[in-house]
Amino acid sequence: xxxxxxxxxxxxxxxxxxxxxxxxxAAGLGRLxxxxxxxxxxxxxxxxxxxxxLWVLYLGLTNYRLTGIAAAEPQxxxxxxxxxxxxxPVFWNSTWLTVQFVLGSAVIGQVGLxxxxxxxxxxxxxxxxxxxxGLVILAWILPSAVVSFLWVALLDRDGGTLxxxxxxxxxxxxxxxxxxxxxxxxxxxxxxxxxxxYGAALGNVPPSHxxxxxxxxxxxxxxxxxxxxxxxxxxxxxxxxxxxxxxFNDFTPFMITAGGPDGKSEILAVHVYKVALQSGExxxxxxxxxxxxxxxxxxAVFYLRLLRSKK
Amino acid sequence: xxxxxxxxxIGFYTLIAVLLAFxxxxxxxxxxxxxxxxPTYEVGVPDFTWENFQAVAEHPYALPSLYNSLxxxxxxxxxxxxxxxxxxxxxxxxxxxxxxxxxxALLLLSSIITGTAAMxxxxxxxxxxxxxxxxxxxxxxxxxxxxxxxxxxxxxFMDSTPKSYEESARVFGASPLQIVRHVVVPxxxxxxxxxxxxxxxxxxxxxxxxxxxxxxxxxxxxxxITYTLYTExxxxxxxxxxxxxxxxxxxxxxxxxxxxxxxxxRFHGGIKR
Numbered sequence: 001x002x003x004x005x006x007x008x009x010x011x012x013x014x015x016x017x018x019x020x021x022x023x024x025x026a027a028g029l030g031r032l033x034x035x036x037x038x039x040x041x042x043x044x045x046x047x048x049x050x051x052x053x054l055w056v057l058y059l060g061l062t063n064y065r066l067t068g069i070a071a072a073e074p075q076x077x078x079x080x081x082x083x084x085x086x087x088x089p090v091f092w093n094s095t096w097l098t099v100q101f102v103l104g105s106a107v108i109g110q111v112g113l114x115x116x117x118x119x120x121x122x123x124x125x126x127x128x129x130x131x132x133x134g135l136v137i138l139a140w141i142l143p144s145a146v147v148s149f150l151w152v153a154l155l156d157r158d159g160g161t162l163x164x165x166x167x168x169x170x171x172x173x174x175x176x177x178x179x180x181x182x183x184x185x186x187x188x189x190x191x192x193x194x195x196x197x198y199g200a201a202l203g204n205v206p207p208s209h210x211x212x213x214x215x216x217x218x219x220x221x222x223x224x225x226x227x228x229x230x231x232x233x234x235x236x237x238x239x240x241x242x243x244x245x246x247x248f249n250d251f252t253p254f255m256i257t258a259g260g261p262d263g264k265s266e267i268l269a270v271h272v273y274k275v276a277l278q279s280g281e282x283x284x285x286x287x288x289x290x291x292x293x294x295x296x297x298x299x300a301v302f303y304l305r306l307l308r309s310k311k
Numbered sequence: 312x313x314x315x316x317x318x319x320x321i322g323f324y325t326l327i328a329v330l331l332a333f334x335x336x337x338x339x340x341x342x343x344x345x346x347x348x349x350p351t352y353e354v355g356v357p358d359f360t361w362e363n364f365q366a367v368a369e370h371p372y373a374l375p376s377l378y379n380s381l382x383x384x385x386x387x388x389x390x391x392x393x394x395x396x397x398x399x400x401x402x403x404x405x406x407x408x409x410x411x412x413x414x415x416a417l418l419l420l421s422s423i424i425t426g427t428a429a430m431x432x433x434x435x436x437x438x439x440x441x442x443x444x445x446x447x448x449x450x451x452x453x454x455x456x457x458x459x460x461x462x463x464x465x466x467x468f469m470d471s472t473p474k475s476y477e478e479s480a481r482v483f484g485a486s487p488l489q490i491v492r493h494v495v496v497p498x499x500x501x502x503x504x505x506x507x508x509x510x511x512x513x514x515x516x517x518x519x520x521x522x523x524x525x526x527x528x529x530x531x532x533x534x535x536i537t538y539t540l541y542t543e544x545x546x547x548x549x550x551x552x553x554x555x556x557x558x559x560x561x562x563x564x565x566x567x568x569x570x571x572x573x574x575x576x577r578f579h580g581g582i583k584r
Contacts, residue, residue, distance in 0.1 A: 026477035037401035048455025052432035159352035
């Protein structure tokens with residue numbers, strides 16, 4: 001306690017040159033102690049987030065393997081892994097499937113469905129709205145291992161509920177249409193975020209603008225195009241960037257199709273797992289991870305610039 | 312006009328019905344199969360038996376895996392909350408050199424370094440540091456991944472709390488640590504709870520990291536055990552899967568209801584990473 005009572009004047013002296021910082025540093029923490037407060041978090045982030053990201057850049061330039069000679073003495077191979085990747089049809093197939101997955105399930109599926117639900121329910125209150133929203137959110141919050149199996153059961157060839165409903169016994173969704181299956185699954189899984197974001201955005205559109213558009217005889221589509229979209233343009237862009245980033249990095253499809261059959265649903269996230277941890281080609285897997293990191297970086301920088309320009 | 316109105320109504324309710332069907336049908340199985348004596352893949356009318364729960368209780372890895380999930384998620388949440396609160400408080404109150412750049416970097420890092428992008432080095436790091444099959448190791452790795460976003464969210468809470476209480480506490484001679492514990496923490500309690508629940512939900516559902524880093528079945532959390540239950544060993548045991556899946560899901564739903572009721576907000580973007 002003695003030390004505590006003497007501490008305020010001390011800190012005051014330290015802060016004397018920059019007096020305005022006194023009012024913000026109300027507890028008299030001072031730079032040193034502030035540094036001590038920040039240090040543990042930064043250390044963990046450095047060890048388990050920054051270091052792995054840098055390490056992946058290095059690993060991508062080696063022929064490191066999980067087992068064998070190259071595991072003991074990895075060699076620096078320069079850009080060989082990257083050259084291998086771009087000349088490998090499997091990599092391009094995987095990239096193309098990822099584009100389909102992101103465009104189909106995030107950009108078209110989640111944004112389209114999320115906006116549709118938000119628009120349909122915009123003026124509603126009461127149990128119907130709560131029921132729809134509740135179910136959409138439930139699909140989003142349940143553990144991914146559980147929902148994955150729910151879809152495996154739903155789409156099962158012989159006993160699945162979907163085939164029973166459609167009267168298509170023996171239709172093998174996961175074998176014959178694996179990409180379509182995981183695209184529809186991920187639309188179902190992730191629509192909640194877009195729905196909530198557009199729900200909030202539509203609440204910000206001034207009702208008087210909509211009212212005057214209606215009085216001027218604008219149709220539903222014209223109201224959307226001329227009144228609603230200009231108001232929520234920022235939200236749409238934010239939403240697109242975030243869900244594209246998440247979908248691009250989503251590993252859940254692995255739990256439904258495991259990339260198969262024959263790599264027909266092997267999106268990049270699953271591709272990295274298969275080459276690096278199942279086949280043991282850590283160097284090559286790290287090179288593909290580097291590509292993923294770079295794509296993430298581009299999208300994230302774009303998103304942060306957007307956030308800044310809003311402020 | 313009225314004909315158009317009626318058509319509009321019919322169109323609206325048809326669309327809502329289709330949407331409801333799309334979102335409900337996949338979930339029905341989870342609601343019915345746990346209470347059915349001999350469930351198949353097809354949704355059927357349950358005969359309300361409790362035997363399946365008995366089977367889960369007797370399974371050697373089912374309930375222990377829920378306990379593992381609890382250990383991992385609560386352990387991670389506690390670390391994340393404590394570290395993020397300290398860091399965010401210091402960053403909010405003291406103008407450390409390079410603070411804005413640091414916050415920008417944190418935000419960038421948390422969005423680009425995902426489990427997918429970092430699985431190779433994280434796996435290797437865990438092998439080198441002997442952290443495979445270690446709960447503590449996994450907790451540290453998960454904490455590192457969640458901290459940037461947590462600090463960022465926490466700083467918002469810290470920035471919006473009034474500083475006058477801290478000033479008066481200081482006038483009465485409290486030390487900075489005492490001020491943090493007795494003045495700041497009570498003020499930002501909703502923020503701490505948010506970050507805590509967000510971290511628990513995140514780890515509870517996480518599959519990739521424990522799948523990569525825990526190979527000992529006795530240490531694996533529910534996410535990995537669920538996956539093992541339907542991918543390994545021939546015919547999937549549907550009684551186990553449905554009932555265990557339900558038990559594993561209920562806490563998430565309860566947490567969501569609790570948070571949205573108590574604080575009136577949603578997991579905005581938090582649950583996915």
